[in-house]
Every structure is written in structure tokens, then in C-alpha cells.
Amino acid sequence: MNEKVTELLHLFDEKQFQYDLISWYKNEQRNLPWRENQDPYRIWVSEIMLQQTRVDTVIPYFERFISKFPTIEALANAEESDVLKAWEGLGYYSRARNLQSAVREVADTYNSVVPNNPKEIAKLKGVGPYTAGAILSIAYNIPEPAVDGNVMRVLSRILGIWEDIAKPSSRKTFEEVTRHIISEEDPSSFNQGMMELGAIICTPKSPSCLLCPVQNHCRAFKEGSQEELPIKSKKKAPRPVPIAVVVLKDLRGKYLIRKRPDKGLLASLWEFPNVELTEGGLKEDQLRKHIKEEYDCDVAIENEIAAFDHVFSHLKWQLTVYIGTIQGTVKSEENVRLVNKDELEEFAFPVAHQKIVATIEVNE
DNA sequence: TACACGTGGGG
DNA sequence: TCCCCAAGTGT
Numbered sequence: 001m002n003e004k005v006t007e008l009l010h011l012f013d014e015k016q017f018q019y020d021l022i023s024w025y026k027n028e029q030r031n032l033p034w035r036e037n038q039d040p041y042r043i044w045v046s047e048i049m050l051q052q053t054r055v056d057t058v059i060p061y062f063e064r065f066i067s068k069f070p071t072i073e074a075l076a077n078a079e080e081s082d083v084l085k086a087w088e089g090l091g092y093y094s095r096a097r098n099l100q101s102a103v104r105e106v107a108d109t110y111n112s113v114v115p116n117n118p119k120e121i122a123k124l125k126g127v128g129p130y131t132a133g134a135i136l137s138i139a140y141n142i143p144e145p146a147v148d149g150n151v152m153r154v155l156s157r158i159l160g161i162w163e164d165i166a167k168p169s170s171r172k173t174f175e176e177v178t179r180h181i182i183s184e185e186d187p188s189s190f191n192q193g194m195m196e197l198g199a200i201i202c203t204p205k206s207p208s209c210l211l212c213p214v215q216n217h218c219r220a221f222k223e224g225s226q227e228e229l230p231i232k233s234k235k236k237a238p239r240p241v242p243i244a245v246v247v248l249k250d251l252r253g254k255y256l257i258r259k260r261p262d263k264g265l266l267a268s269l270w271e272f273p274n275v276e277l278t279e280g281g282l283k284e285d286q287l288r289k290h291i292k293e294e295y296d297c298d299v300a301i302e303n304e305i306a307a308f309d310h311v312f313s314h315l316k317w318q319l320t321v322y323i324g325t326i327q328g329t330v331k332s333e334e335n336v337r338l339v340n341k342d343e344l345e346e347f348a349f350p351v352a353h354q355k356i357v358a359t360i361e362v363n364e
Numbered sequence: 365t366a367c368a369c370g371t372g373g374g375g
Numbered sequence: 376t377c378c379c380c381a382a383g384t385g386t
Contacts, residue, residue, distance in 0.1 A: 045384065046382085048383095049382090050381080050382040050383095051381085051383045051384075052369090052370080052371090052380090052381055052382085052383060053370090053371075053372095053381060053382080054371090054372080054373070054380090054381050055370075055382080056372095056373085057372065057373085058381095058382090089370090089372095090370080090371075091370030091372090092370055092371085092378065092383085092384090093365090093369085093370080094368095094369065094384080094385080095369095095383090095384085098384080098385085126384065126385085127384085127386090128383060128385085129384090130382075130383055130384085131382090131383075131384085134382070144378095146382080148381090148382045148383075149380090149381065149382075150381085151381085167365085168365070168366085169365085174368055192382095195382055198382085199382080204379080204381095205374095205379090205380095206375095206381070209369095232379095234378095234379090235376095235379090235380095264368085264369085265368080265369070266369090266370080267369095310370095310371095311371090312368095312369075312370055312371085313368080313369060313371090314368060314370095315368090316366070350370080351371065351372090352367060
């Protein structure tokens with residue numbers, strides 16, 4: 001144990017802490033669909049969905065996803081487009097692609113059994129240190145740390161850790177501390193109890209210290225610093241990106257859509273033709289030029305039908321949406337389609353483009 | 365290390 | 376309206 005951790009755990013009664021935390025968790029835990037059993041596959045899917053995503057948001061996605069892909073084999077054999085469609089609206093779409101890739105790996109290499117050791121499970125795509133620990137502890141009851149934002153917040157307050165939890169380097173401190181205080185008898189309830197406590201009691205703002213089952217163990221509560229902890233530096237503001245979009249119909253009334261590249265932002269999702277605007281020049285002209293280059297066709301741009309912002313973690317699309325007509329034919333490619341309005345719902349769109357689909361409905 | 369990578373809810 | 380998030384991972 002290094003010096004910093006020794007200092008932090010000085011006079012800390014981890015046995016009593018485990019008992020108080022786990023007793024509370026067993027009595028107060030929420031009924032969540034991924035807690036119905038310990039199927040490693042279901043735990044895995046839930047942990048991926050829960051990354052940076054609220055429980056209430058995940059629940060319906062999890063139910064639908066498990067209905068559609070109930071087993072490792074079912075997900076391994078599914079079409080990627082169907083997986084992305086099931087993920088539509090959940091965000092961070094690489095999670096879905098990495099999950100299916102890793103599930104195929106488990107099907108091929110591990111006879112469809114999720115590995116139960118840190119070495120092998122950590123190799124799987126999309127399974128980082130948190131998710132590895134979560135699956136090992138929850139599905140297999142193995143005492144591995146599962147340090148997420150909740151755990152860092154709770155431990156910051158309990159032990160009085162004044163490190164910036166936004167810095168990647170500080171997660172090591174929390175992992176090491178957790179290795180020393182985790183319950184060897186019930187690591188599943190310990191890890192889930194820490195996260196449940198963070199979600200329900202030890203919240204980021206206005207924590208409910210008077211209801212806290214481990215209040216007696218909490219240094220922050222003792223010194224009244226629970227509102228100051230954890231230390232968390234601020235993120236940069238999203239960068240604005242002006243974009244012109246056009247909803248194009250051909251002579252038969254079919255809409256032109258294209259599949260985004262399989263890497264980067266919104267990978268492999270479908271969208272309406274659009275171009276990032278540069279300074280100077282009419283938006284319509286830039287759009288027509290872009291369409292000519294990308295789709296090799298001429299278009300008539302008729303009206304502006306919407307303008308709105310869509311904010312991502314790191315950037316802000318400033319969208320101007322036009323409606324227009326295709327003159328002639330479109331270059332035929334695998335990632336370009338002409339589809340009826342009814343067929344649009346078969347494709348997975350990012351939310352910004354779902355909003356545009358909704359605009360079409362209103363305009364017809 | 366720092367940034368890319370989404371979305372909808374809540375104060 | 377704005378800002379902060381919410382059970383992180385990949386590069």
C-alpha cells in the first residue's frame with residue numbers, strides 16, 4: 001500500500017463500513033431490469049448502456065435490446081444495422097458497435113461464455129477498467145474495483161480526497177483505495193451499493209447526508225465539506241459548427257439519404273445531405289456545390305424549413321435545413337439511398353436528423 | 365494527457 | 376437559457 005492510500009485509510013473502519021453499506025443496499029436497492037438475475041451478458045449490456053447515461057434513459061432501451069438480442073449468440077449473429085437501430089437515440093454509438101464486436105469475440109473465442117478473469121475481459125472492445133470490474137463483481141462475485149463517477153464522488157466525501165476527479169490520473173487512487181475496502185464476501189453488493197449510494201443519497205448537488213447509511217464514516221460530513229467535494233474541473237464549451245442540410249426529393253417523391261462513415265462522429269448512422277459551412281458565400285450555393293461533388297447531381301433548393309442547434313459533448317451543430325428537388329439521377333453507391341417516407345423509419349438516424357424527419361411530417 | 369464521442373433531464 | 380451532468384472508453 002503506498003503512502004497516500006495508507007494515510008487515507010488511517011483509522012477507517014472498513015469492516016463496519018462494508019456492513020453498513022451492504023445492509024442499506026440490500027434493503028433499499030431499486031428494482032432494475034438488469035438486476036433480475038446475474039446473467040453476465042445482461043450485466044454486460046446494461047453496463048455498456050449505463051456509461052455516461054442515466055438509469056431512467058437506459059431502462060426502455062435495455063428491455064427492447066434484450067428482447068431483440070436475448071443471448072450472446074443472438075447479438076453475435078445480428079446485422080449491425082439492426083443493432084444500431086436498437087441503439088438509436090441512446091448516443092455514443094461506438095458503444096453499440098464495440099459491444100457487438102466484443103460479443104462476437106466471446107462467441108468465437110470463449111464458446112459464448114463471458115470471461116471471468118480481469119486479463120481476458122479487459123481485452124474486449126468497449127470494456128475498460130470500470131466495466132471489467134463491474135461485470136466481474138456483479139456477475140461473478142469477484143472482488144475487483146468498479147470505479148465510476150459515483151464511486152469517486154462517494155469516496156471523495158467519505159475519505160476526504162481532494163483530488164480532481166476529472167483528471168484520468170486520479171482514478172488510480174480510487175481504485176487502490178477500493179481494493180483495500182471492498183468486501184471480499186460480497187463484492188457485488190459492495191460495488192453496486194457504492195454506486196446506488198451515489199445515485200440516490202450521495203448526489204452531486206445537495207446530498208442527503210441525514211439519510212445516509214454511512215454518515216458515521218464520512219469525513220466530509222464530519223467537517224461539513226460535502227458540498228465542496230468532489231473536486232471536479234470544468235469541461236470546455238462545445239465548439240460551434242455551422243451546417244446546411246437539405247431534404248431532397250426526387251421526381252417520384254423519394255428522399256435522398258446517406259450513411260455516415262464507419263468511424264468518427266455518429267459512425268454508420270444515416271442522415272440527410274449536409275455540408276459544414278465556411279465563411280462567405282450563400283448557404284444554398286455551398287450546399288449545391290457539395291451535392292454536385294458528393295452525389296453528382298443538380299438540385300433546386302426551394303425553402304428553408306427549419307433552423308436549430310443540436311449540442312454534443314464537444315461541439316454544437318448550428319443547422320439550417322432546406323427542402324429541395326433532385327434534377328436527374330443520383331450516383332448509385334452503397335452508402336446512398338433513395339427511400340419513401342415510410343422507409344425512413346427503418347434506418348438509424350442521429351437525433352438531430354430525427355428532428356428533421358419530424359419537420360418533413362409537418363410540411364406534408 | 366487531452367480530446368473525441370450523444371443525449372435528455374434537472375437545477 | 377444555460378450549464379452540469381450520468382454506472383466511461385478509445386485514441
